[in-house]
Amino acid sequence: MQSSNYDVVVIGSGPGGEGAAMKLSKSGLRVAVVEQATQVGGGCTHWGTIPSKSLRHNVNLFKQYRNSPLFHSTCAPTIIEFPELLQATSEVIHQQVTTRSRHYARNRVRVIEGRARFLDAQTVAVENKQREVMRLSAQYFVIATGSRPFHPEHVDFDHPRVFDSDTILSLTHTPSSITIYGAGVIGCEYASIFANLDIKVNLVNTRDRLLSFLDDEITDALSYHLRDQGVVIRHNETVDHIHTSDHAVVLDTRSGKRFTSDILLWANGRSGNSNDMGLEALGIDINHRGQIEVDDSYRSAQAHIFAVGDVAGPPGLASASYDQGRFAGATIANRQSDWQVIEEFPSGIYTLPEISSLGKTERELTEAGVPYEVGQAMFKHIARAQITGSTVGMLKVLFHRETLEILGLHCFGETAAEIIHIGQAILRQQGAANTLRYFTETTFNYPTMAEAYRVAALNGLNRLRPLDTD
Numbered sequence: 215m216q217s218s219n220y221d222v223v224v225i226g227s228g229p230g231g232e233g234a235a236m237k238l239s240k241s242g243l244r245v246a247v248v249e250q251a252t253q254v255g256g257g258c259t260h261w262g263t264i265p266s267k268s269l270r271h272n273v274n275l276f277k278q279y280r281n282s283p284l285f286h287s288t289c290a291p292t293i294i295e296f297p298e299l300l301q302a303t304s305e306v307i308h309q310q311v312t313t314r315s316r317h318y319a320r321n322r323v324r325v326i327e328g329r330a331r332f333l334d335a336q337t338v339a340v341e342n343k344q345r346e347v348m349r350l351s352a353q354y355f356v357i358a359t360g361s362r363p364f365h366p367e368h369v370d371f372d373h374p375r376v377f378d379s380d381t382i383l384s385l386t387h388t389p390s391s392i393t394i395y396g397a398g399v400i401g402c403e404y405a406s407i408f409a410n411l412d413i414k415v416n417l418v419n420t421r422d423r424l425l426s427f428l429d430d431e432i433t434d435a436l437s438y439h440l441r442d443q444g445v446v447i448r449h450n451e452t453v454d455h456i457h458t459s460d461h462a463v464v465l466d467t468r469s470g471k472r473f474t475s476d477i478l479l480w481a482n483g484r485s486g487n488s489n490d491m492g493l494e495a496l497g498i499d500i501n502h503r504g505q506i507e508v509d510d511s512y513r514s515a516q517a518h519i520f521a522v523g524d525v526a527g528p529p530g531l532a533s534a535s536y537d538q539g540r541f542a543g544a545t546i547a548n549r550q551s552d553w554q555v556i557e558e559f560p561s562g563i564y565t566l567p568e569i570s571s572l573g574k575t576e577r578e579l580t581e582a583g584v585p586y587e588v589g590q591a592m593f594k595h596i597a598r599a600q601i602t603g604s605t606v607g608m609l610k611v612l613f614h615r616e617t618l619e620i621l622g623l624h625c626f627g628e629t630a631a632e633i634i635h636i637g638q639a640i641l642r643q644q645g646a647a648n649t650l651r652y653f654t655e656t657t658f659n660y661p662t663m664a665e666a667y668r669v670a671a672l673n674g675l676n677r678l679r680p681l682d683t684d
Contacts, residue, residue, distance in 0.1 A: 216348045217350070218349075220352045223245075223247075224246070224248070225330045226256055226360060226525075227254040228255065230524075230525075239322065241548070246352075248326050250327075254318065258532045259307060259314070265303045272299050273406075273410050274628075296389070300383060326340055326350070333492065335516055338350050355518065356519075356546075360486075361485060363378035363485075364484055364503075369480055370456070376477070377477060391416070392477050393415075394417050395480050396420065396480065398425070402417070409444050414444065415444065416473045425563065429576055430577055431610065452468045484503075486503060488500050489504060493506065498515050508526050511542070523538060531559055562634075563631075569625070569631075572623045573612070575624070588610060589650065590611075593663075597660065609625045609666040613674055623637040633664065652671075
């Protein structure tokens with residue numbers, strides 16, 4: 215059995231693993247990355263963020279083409295098949311893999327293909343698909359193995375009409391209809407994708423509203439536009455039984471509702487990839503979701519073994535995972551990190567239109583008794599949105615009525631996940647630098663979507679003006 219020794223072994227090459235490996239290597243440590251798949255990138259690159267967002271982008275292009283008056287009289291109606299869209303995403307995945315492979319090579323990080331299992335606190339055995347085993351020892355370990363779709367025992371995922379968020383990317387035909395069970399981020403995103411391909415969509419939500427962690431006005435707008443796109447939404451439903459046949463899938467709920475469709479997408483929950491790694495024998499705690507329990511520095515119960523990204527729990531964002539990996543790498547290299555991972559991450563939800571949010575919601579501010587006001591900019595009034603035809607949506611700025619401190623940012627519409635970062639830069643400032651007046655006293659390029667901040671800020675200040683009296 216071949217053996218090698220490193221300063222740090224990173225398990226997993228997704229965003230968390232990559233962030234850790236790059237930081238550690240640039241700090242002069244000898245680093246090896248273990249990746250179970252044949253290519254680097256992890257679930258983010260191959261089954262999650264990159265393919266689903268590429269798919270969403272191509273569907274949006276098709277939607278814009280179909281709705282543009284420019285092409286109504288000059289082009290024949292076009293039908294796009296789902297496999298064609300998937301094929302278009304493969305080039306993006308290839309580019310991502312190539313870029314990340316070069317990062318590892320340029321920084322002299324050895325990538326070892328195989329599945330890692332701890333033999334003891336300082337050693338892992340890595341077994342590849344040829345059943346060859348390599349023993350790796352290290353002073354530190356970073357576990358960044360990600361997560362996978364949760365598979366309840368009563369759902370037959372081997373049936374060709376039943377999919378999860380990973381296997382849906384291997385769909386070989388365009389379904390006539392789909393039932394999506396679970397209306398979280400993944401469920402809502404795929405509901406948008408399929409609805410804009412003129413596929414009948416049933417979205418079955420186990421809760422009382424969509425994406426309840428977001429601002430109510432934003433989720434109300436999402437519900438309206440999903441329904442406007444033809445999505446049937448049912449709240450407060452729990453699956454009772456799933457019937458499968460050669461021709462359809464039938465989902466029955468405990469309330470007595472029945473949803474019959476061509477295929478079923480199960481999008482309800484994810485599990486951390488911590489199983490069969492030998493962690494329990496080391497005294498490392500794993501919760502019922504398969505997530506490794508860590509402290510504020512992402513250390514497990516074994517102080518030299520860190521866990522970052524989805525396998526360590528929320529927020530389950532690629533951006534946050536990368537930063538967690540870099541933080542763990544800095545902690546290992548320097549015995550402590552000279553910076554902190556931010557507590558509040560901007561959310562990016564790639565529905566059609568997309569959503570992004572940061573800070574407090576109106577509901578939270580109301581419950582806390584904070585005196586706040588709202589500044590709004592409707593995209594239909596923004597020149598750039600009128601030019602591009604992306605007039606659906608709004609930017610909403612919540613601010614303190616007395617200090618004008620920015621408390622929350624909520625955006626619904628095309629490029630929302632980009633727009634949010636301008637407000638994020640100001641929201642994170644301290645004292646007088648974080649006030650609504652920054653947006654009223656700053657000149658924005660025109661026409662741009664960024665101008666929405668000036669419009670929203672002026673709208674908010676106007677709400678503070680006293681009424682004229684005789």
